[in-house]
Amino acid sequence: MPNIEVILGDITKQAVDAIVNAANCSLLGGGGVDGAIHRAAGPELLAECRTLHGCETGKAKITKGYRLPAKYVIHTPGPVWQSGGYGEEALLRSCYRSCLELASQNGCETVDFPSISTGVYHFPLEKASRIAVGTIAAYLAEHPEIRRVRMVCFDARTKAHYDRALAELA
Ligand code: ADP
Numbered sequence: 001m002p003n004i005e006v007i008l009g010d011i012t013k014q015a016v017d018a019i020v021n022a023a024n025c026s027l028l029g030g031g032g033v034d035g036a037i038h039r040a041a042g043p044e045l046l047a048e049c050r051t052l053h054g055c056e057t058g059k060a061k062i063t064k065g066y067r068l069p070a071k072y073v074i075h076t077p078g079p080v081w082q083s084g085g086y087g088e089e090a091l092l093r094s095c096y097r098s099c100l101e102l103a104s105q106n107g108c109e110t111v112d113f114p115s116i117s118t119g120v121y122h123f124p125l126e127k128a129s130r131i132a133v134g135t136i137a138a139y140l141a142e143h144p145e146i147r148r149v150r151m152v153c154f155d156a157r158t159k160a161h162y163d164r165a166l167a168e169l170a
């Protein structure tokens with residue numbers, strides 16, 4: 001079994017090597033988990049993000065964690081769900097994979113993800129949870145340098161979907 005866990009919690013409180021931010025393409029902060037991460041990390045995070053000149057959907061960029069307990073923040077803009085006909089699934093897969101590649105390149109052994117795109121970007125949770133755990137499991141199978149990945153879910157409904165997707169993998 002791949003080393004993937006699903007927990008209920010607040011990603012800004014996790015003392016791991018890297019947390020992932022479900023960002024937008026500006027990388028200059030927003031609502032939801034993005035706002036929470038910027039509030040908890042402090043203004044130095046926004047200052048570093050300004051130097052990055054944004055990020056394309058499906059790609060990722062890394063910063064330090066500043067006042068967060070996490071060492072790094074990996075920022076990835078997820079796709080906005082339109083109808084499924086605009087490459088949304090491939091873009092979401094690319095988000096998870098790009099974040100894990102950056103984690104490997106920066107020596108991160110423990111990585112926590114929020115449920116990318118399933119908040120204001122409205123990606124259907126059932127599809128998103130399967131894409132997330134499938135992509136993470138495939139990556140971990142080839143990259144033992146990452147010891148553990150967790151999905152940090154903010155509500156019970158989200159956690160139930162990720163628990164089910166993980167159970168389906170087994
Ligand atoms: P997106 O724009 O990618 O949809 P959102 O921030 O709107 O991003 O939502 C993504 C997920 O993050 C949702 O499930 C939301 O409930 C969750 N979320 C919000 N705040 C936190 C937090 N502090 N820790 C973990 N997850 C969070």
